[in-house]
Amino acid sequence: MTSHSVAPSSADVPQPWTPPAPPADRSQLDSEELYSRDEIEALQYERLRWTLHHAYNNVPAYKELYDSHGVHPRDFKQLSDLELFPTIDKEFLRAAYPFKALAVPMDQIRRIHASSGTTGQPTTVAYTENDIEMWASLVARCMRAAGVKPGYKVHNAYGYGLFTGGLGAHYGAERLGCAVIPMSGGQTEKQVQMITDFEPEVIMCTPTYLLALADGFANAGIDPKDTSLKVAVLGAEPWTDGMRQEIEKLFDLKACDIYGLSELMGPGVAGESVETQDGCHIWEDHFRPEIIDPINENALGDGEHGELVFTTLTREALPIIRFRTHDLTSLEPGTARPGHRRMKRVTGRSDDMIILRGVNIFPTQIEEIALEIDTLSPHFTLEIARPNRMDELTIKIERRETATLQDAEAGGKELQARIKTRVGCSCKLEIVEPHTLARSSGKLRRIYDLRELND
Numbered sequence: 001m002t003s004h005s006v007a008p009s010s011a012d013v014p015q016p017w018t019p020p021a022p023p024a025d026r027s028q029l030d031s032e033e034l035y036s037r038d039e040i041e042a043l044q045y046e047r048l049r050w051t052l053h054h055a056y057n058n059v060p061a062y063k064e065l066y067d068s069h070g071v072h073p074r075d076f077k078q079l080s081d082l083e084l085f086p087t088i089d090k091e092f093l094r095a096a097y098p099f100k101a102l103a104v105p106m107d108q109i110r111r112i113h114a115s116s117g118t119t120g121q122p123t124t125v126a127y128t129e130n131d132i133e134m135w136a137s138l139v140a141r142c143m144r145a146a147g148v149k150p151g152y153k154v155h156n157a158y159g160y161g162l163f164t165g166g167l168g169a170h171y172g173a174e175r176l177g178c179a180v181i182p183m184s185g186g187q188t189e190k191q192v193q194m195i196t197d198f199e200p201e202v203i204m205c206t207p208t209y210l211l212a213l214a215d216g217f218a219n220a221g222i223d224p225k226d227t228s229l230k231v232a233v234l235g236a237e238p239w240t241d242g243m244r245q246e247i248e249k250l251f252d253l254k255a256c257d258i259y260g261l262s263e264l265m266g267p268g269v270a271g272e273s274v275e276t277q278d279g280c281h282i283w284e285d286h287f288r289p290e291i292i293d294p295i296n297e298n299a300l301g302d303g304e305h306g307e308l309v310f311t312t313l314t315r316e317a318l319p320i321i322r323f324r325t326h327d328l329t330s331l332e333p334g335t336a337r338p339g340h341r342r343m344k345r346v347t348g349r350s351d352d353m354i355i356l357r358g359v360n361i362f363p364t365q366i367e368e369i370a371l372e373i374d375t376l377s378p379h380f381t382l383e384i385a386r387p388n389r390m391d392e393l394t395i396k397i398e399r400r401e402t403a404t405l406q407d408a409e410a411g412g413k414e415l416q417a418r419i420k421t422r423v424g425c426s427c428k429l430e431i432v433e434p435h436t437l438a439r440s441s442g443k444l445r446r447i448y449d450l451r452e453l454n455d
Helices: 037-058 060-068 079-084 090-095 129-145 164-176 188-198 207-219 241-251 363-370 405-422
Strands: 111-114 124-127 153-156 179-181 202-205 231-235 254-261 266-272 280-282 287-292 306-312 323-329 354-356 359-361 376-385 392-399 428-432 447-449
Touching: 037 060, 037 079, 037 306, 060 090, 079 287, 111 164, 124 129, 129 164, 129 254, 129 266, 153 164, 153 188, 164 179, 164 202, 164 266, 188 207, 202 207, 207 231, 207 241, 207 376, 231 241, 241 254, 241 363, 254 280, 354 376, 359 363, 363 376, 363 405, 376 405, 392 405, 405 428
Parallel strands: 153 179, 153 202, 202 231, 231 254, 376 447, 392 428
Antiparallel strands: 111 124, 254 266, 266 280, 287 306, 306 323, 354 359, 376 392
């Protein structure tokens, strides 16, 4: 990997990114999408210099953190020097709640979002006009890469409100030149009606909610293949290639991943190309990714599996430097966009990992195996209990409507055997009736830890 070692003087700090005007032909790629790897890294070096100074000079929490670690933005002289700076996580942002992490005055802020705060204090994210413009342009990039064309109608079933998904997708679709149907989440019967009546070519939602919509069409007596949908841009939760195949078969469309985090921007940090469908290309003109060992935080190289860490390069309101996402993946060379590295599919989260009697288990592993068995559906939950001072995992999974209970039970035994062989743990299994388990239009909850109830 190329390193750029020209040291800046303290006065020679680059200016922040200025968004270009939308192109006249919105189907054309942005010029930065075509940059070579060397051009990307040269741009990252310049923008990282600005970001580090911007955060240090304007956010007291960053100054305090860096001073306590004996590091200063002047120490950044080549790309590898980013590792000198400590990582941050959600606790860093929660401690600054609500607005202490902002690097610009409130009169420059144009939008404020927040996380749900289901696991603790919410985190707030804010945007200047330039930040919103950058966000829209990158979501548009992802959609264009996924096969969305200007003039298409986009059925947006991501949640609107404080969650970044709905408005992020909305602005990106408009930036691309699409007509947006701002449906938001929930109301599955209404969603089915709107898709049937308005005939959109594109749907944006979570992958598990698109499966729930397939059930909704079936309940309405409509084959999902008969809808107008051609492209699905799916994100907000990890999903497997097996689920992609399931969705594409059900709807007769092409399904591509979109990746993002509210703390970084929202959806649009990375997107998958419909031509290759081989992982999301990270838009490295705006984000610098790293992979670290989730235990000791040591840097890992391209191709090595670990925790994804991100630094924003152009955000004005909320610069984010070395943020631990807890998403587990690896970085690979670019394909459809050769200058931008790809992130392989997220296999799970370091904070979503089940450790069962010394074996590490992720929900995506169970999903991948379940989708191989045609009598079992992709709808399942994982319950961990400790009934006799020993952890036990119970998988509750719906049978497919086309399968008898007897056939599903046989499939369940096969699922248990494959989990034992490939994951290395034993589990209990409970076959439940179709539509028994909860559906979600947002991020789906898979894991229910009941151990405290047994202690």
